[in-house]
Amino acid sequence: MKLLLHCCCGPCLFYPLTALRTKPFDITCLFYNPNIHPYMEYERRFEAFLQVAGSFSIPVLHEGGYGLTGWIKQMMQTAPALEYPARCSECYSMRLEFTARRTKEMGFDCFSTTLLYSRYQQHEAIRNLGMEAANRHGVNFVYQDFRHGWQQGIDMAVESGIYRQPYCGCIFSEGERYAKRAAKRFGRKV
Numbered sequence: 419m420k421l422l423l424h425c426c427c428g429p430c431l432f433y434p435l436t437a438l439r440t441k442p443f444d445i446t447c448l449f450y451n452p453n454i455h456p457y458m459e460y461e462r463r464f465e466a467f468l469q470v471a472g473s474f475s476i477p478v479l480h481e482g483g484y485g486l487t488g489w490i491k492q493m494m495q496t497a498p499a500l501e502y503p504a505r506c507s508e509c510y511s512m513r514l515e516f517t518a519r520r521t522k523e524m525g526f527d528c529f530s531t532t533l534l535y536s537r538y539q540q541h542e543a544i545r546n547l548g549m550e551a552a553n554r555h556g557v558n559f560v561y562q563d564f565r566h567g568w569q570q571g572i573d574m575a576v577e578s579g580i581y582r583q584p585y586c587g588c589i590f591s592e593g594e595r596y597a598k599r600a601a602k603r604f605g606r607k608v
Protein backbone atom coordinates (compact mmCIF):
# COMPACT_ATOMS: atom_id res chain seq x y z
CA MET A 419 0.00 0.00 0.00
CA LYS A 420 1.33 3.40 -0.98
CA LEU A 421 0.97 5.77 1.96
CA LEU A 422 1.36 9.55 1.91
CA LEU A 423 2.41 10.72 5.36
CA HIS A 424 1.69 14.35 6.15
CA CYS A 425 4.53 15.59 8.36
CA CYS A 426 4.10 18.59 10.64
CA CYS A 427 7.80 18.76 11.59
CA GLY A 428 10.95 16.70 12.09
CA PRO A 429 10.67 15.83 15.80
CA CYS A 430 7.11 14.51 15.39
CA LEU A 431 8.21 12.32 12.49
CA PHE A 432 10.53 9.95 14.37
CA TYR A 433 8.00 7.75 16.11
CA PRO A 434 5.29 7.59 13.38
CA LEU A 435 7.93 6.51 10.86
CA THR A 436 9.30 3.94 13.29
CA ALA A 437 5.80 2.53 13.82
CA LEU A 438 4.58 2.64 10.22
CA ARG A 439 7.71 1.00 8.87
CA THR A 440 6.83 -2.18 10.77
CA LYS A 441 3.83 -2.48 8.41
CA PRO A 442 3.73 -3.16 4.65
CA PHE A 443 3.54 0.50 3.62
CA ASP A 444 5.48 2.17 0.86
CA ILE A 445 5.83 5.58 2.56
CA THR A 446 6.35 9.04 1.09
CA CYS A 447 6.60 12.04 3.43
CA LEU A 448 4.76 15.25 2.58
CA PHE A 449 5.70 18.63 4.07
CA TYR A 450 2.72 20.93 3.66
CA ASN A 451 2.43 23.35 6.58
CA PRO A 452 1.26 26.90 5.73
CA ASN A 453 0.66 27.31 9.48
CA ILE A 454 4.36 27.68 10.33
CA HIS A 455 5.48 31.30 10.80
CA PRO A 456 7.58 33.40 10.51
CA TYR A 457 9.66 32.57 7.47
CA MET A 458 12.96 31.59 9.09
CA GLU A 459 11.09 29.31 11.49
CA TYR A 460 9.48 27.63 8.48
CA GLU A 461 12.91 27.10 6.92
CA ARG A 462 14.33 25.74 10.15
CA ARG A 463 11.52 23.22 10.61
CA PHE A 464 11.67 22.18 6.97
CA GLU A 465 15.39 21.50 7.31
CA ALA A 466 14.79 19.37 10.43
CA PHE A 467 12.08 17.46 8.56
CA LEU A 468 14.51 16.73 5.70
CA GLN A 469 17.11 15.48 8.16
CA VAL A 470 14.71 13.00 9.77
CA ALA A 471 13.18 11.73 6.53
CA GLY A 472 16.69 11.40 5.12
CA SER A 473 17.86 9.39 8.12
CA PHE A 474 15.12 6.83 7.31
CA SER A 475 15.82 7.07 3.53
CA ILE A 476 12.18 8.02 2.90
CA PRO A 477 11.26 10.02 -0.24
CA VAL A 478 9.85 13.48 0.40
CA LEU A 479 7.45 15.92 -1.22
CA HIS A 480 7.44 19.63 -0.39
CA GLU A 481 4.27 21.46 -1.37
CA GLY A 482 2.84 24.89 -0.78
CA GLY A 483 5.96 26.61 0.53
CA TYR A 484 5.75 29.40 3.10
CA GLY A 485 2.03 30.12 3.34
CA LEU A 486 1.35 32.90 5.83
CA THR A 487 -0.97 34.92 3.55
CA GLY A 488 -3.08 31.98 2.37
CA TRP A 489 -3.28 30.54 5.86
CA ILE A 490 -4.47 33.86 7.35
CA LYS A 491 -7.06 34.30 4.58
CA GLN A 492 -8.50 30.86 5.22
CA MET A 493 -8.58 31.38 8.96
CA MET A 494 -10.39 34.71 8.52
CA GLN A 495 -13.17 32.98 6.59
CA THR A 496 -14.03 30.89 9.61
CA ALA A 497 -14.48 33.28 12.53
CA PRO A 498 -13.79 32.82 15.39
CA ALA A 499 -11.03 30.63 14.05
CA LEU A 500 -8.32 33.04 15.14
CA GLU A 501 -9.07 32.15 18.73
CA TYR A 502 -7.47 29.12 20.34
CA PRO A 503 -8.56 26.30 20.22
CA ALA A 504 -11.21 26.92 17.54
CA ARG A 505 -8.69 28.03 14.94
CA CYS A 506 -6.83 24.73 15.29
CA SER A 507 -9.67 22.68 13.76
CA GLU A 508 -9.52 24.81 10.63
CA CYS A 509 -5.74 24.57 10.61
CA TYR A 510 -5.84 20.75 10.84
CA SER A 511 -8.59 20.59 8.23
CA MET A 512 -6.60 22.72 5.78
CA ARG A 513 -3.60 20.39 5.94
CA LEU A 514 -5.57 17.12 6.01
CA GLU A 515 -7.83 18.17 3.13
CA PHE A 516 -4.79 19.04 1.05
CA THR A 517 -3.12 15.74 1.90
CA ALA A 518 -6.25 13.73 1.05
CA ARG A 519 -6.56 15.51 -2.29
CA ARG A 520 -2.89 14.90 -3.16
CA THR A 521 -3.26 11.26 -2.07
CA LYS A 522 -5.96 10.82 -4.69
CA GLU A 523 -4.29 12.90 -7.40
CA MET A 524 -0.91 11.21 -7.05
CA GLY A 525 -2.20 7.64 -6.92
CA PHE A 526 -1.48 6.84 -3.28
CA ASP A 527 -3.82 4.36 -1.55
CA CYS A 528 -3.97 6.06 1.83
CA PHE A 529 -2.62 8.84 4.00
CA SER A 530 -1.87 9.60 7.61
CA THR A 531 -0.39 12.46 9.63
CA THR A 532 2.24 12.97 12.29
CA LEU A 533 -0.22 15.31 14.00
CA LEU A 534 -1.50 12.11 15.63
CA TYR A 535 1.79 11.90 17.55
CA SER A 536 1.48 15.11 19.55
CA ARG A 537 0.09 15.19 23.06
CA TYR A 538 -0.46 18.92 22.61
CA GLN A 539 -2.84 18.70 19.64
CA GLN A 540 -6.56 17.87 19.62
CA HIS A 541 -6.22 14.20 18.83
CA GLU A 542 -9.90 13.30 18.35
CA ALA A 543 -10.49 16.27 16.06
CA ILE A 544 -7.50 15.27 13.92
CA ARG A 545 -8.76 11.69 13.65
CA ASN A 546 -12.28 12.81 12.68
CA LEU A 547 -11.10 15.44 10.21
CA GLY A 548 -8.73 12.93 8.61
CA MET A 549 -11.52 10.41 8.15
CA GLU A 550 -13.86 13.04 6.71
CA ALA A 551 -11.24 14.27 4.25
CA ALA A 552 -10.52 10.67 3.21
CA ASN A 553 -14.22 10.03 2.55
CA ARG A 554 -14.53 13.17 0.45
CA HIS A 555 -11.66 12.08 -1.79
CA GLY A 556 -12.30 8.33 -1.88
CA VAL A 557 -9.04 7.31 -0.20
CA ASN A 558 -8.24 5.66 3.14
CA PHE A 559 -7.08 7.41 6.30
CA VAL A 560 -4.65 5.34 8.34
CA TYR A 561 -5.39 6.10 11.98
CA GLN A 562 -2.93 5.17 14.70
CA ASP A 563 -2.49 6.69 18.13
CA PHE A 564 1.19 7.57 17.81
CA ARG A 565 1.10 9.19 21.25
CA HIS A 566 1.98 5.75 22.64
CA GLY A 567 5.50 6.41 21.39
CA TRP A 568 5.71 9.94 22.84
CA GLN A 569 8.83 9.46 24.96
CA GLN A 570 10.54 7.26 22.39
CA GLY A 571 10.05 9.97 19.78
CA ILE A 572 11.44 12.65 22.10
CA ASP A 573 14.46 10.53 22.94
CA MET A 574 15.17 9.96 19.25
CA ALA A 575 14.82 13.67 18.47
CA VAL A 576 17.11 14.71 21.34
CA GLU A 577 19.70 12.12 20.39
CA SER A 578 19.68 13.23 16.75
CA GLY A 579 20.38 16.85 17.71
CA ILE A 580 17.80 18.24 15.26
CA TYR A 581 16.00 21.52 15.88
CA ARG A 582 13.05 21.12 18.27
CA GLN A 583 10.60 24.00 18.02
CA PRO A 584 9.30 25.81 21.13
CA TYR A 585 5.77 26.63 19.88
CA CYS A 586 3.08 25.02 17.76
CA GLY A 587 3.53 26.91 14.51
CA CYS A 588 1.32 29.90 13.71
CA ILE A 589 2.23 33.44 14.64
CA PHE A 590 -0.60 33.41 17.18
CA SER A 591 0.78 30.38 18.97
CA GLU A 592 4.19 32.07 19.06
CA GLY A 593 2.65 35.06 20.82
CA GLU A 594 0.73 32.85 23.25
CA ARG A 595 3.91 30.95 24.05
CA TYR A 596 5.97 34.02 24.96
CA ALA A 597 3.57 36.80 25.93
CA LYS A 598 2.87 35.58 29.45
CA ARG A 599 6.53 35.09 30.17
CA ALA A 600 7.36 38.57 28.88
CA ALA A 601 4.48 40.09 30.87
CA LYS A 602 5.80 38.54 34.05
CA ARG A 603 9.32 39.67 33.37
CA PHE A 604 8.51 43.25 32.40
CA GLY A 605 5.36 43.73 34.49
CA ARG A 606 3.13 44.37 31.49
CA LYS A 607 -0.41 43.20 30.80
CA VAL A 608 -0.76 40.38 28.25
Ligand code: SF4
Nearest residue numbers: 506509586587588591
Ligand atom coordinates in the same frame (compact mmCIF):
# COMPACT_ATOMS: atom_id res chain seq x y z
S1 SF4 B 1 -1.83 26.65 17.41
FE1 SF4 B 1 -0.99 25.13 15.97
S2 SF4 B 1 -2.72 23.85 15.30
FE2 SF4 B 1 -3.54 25.74 16.25
S3 SF4 B 1 -3.84 27.16 14.54
FE3 SF4 B 1 -1.79 27.58 15.34
S4 SF4 B 1 -0.40 26.26 14.14
FE4 SF4 B 1 -2.48 25.53 13.79
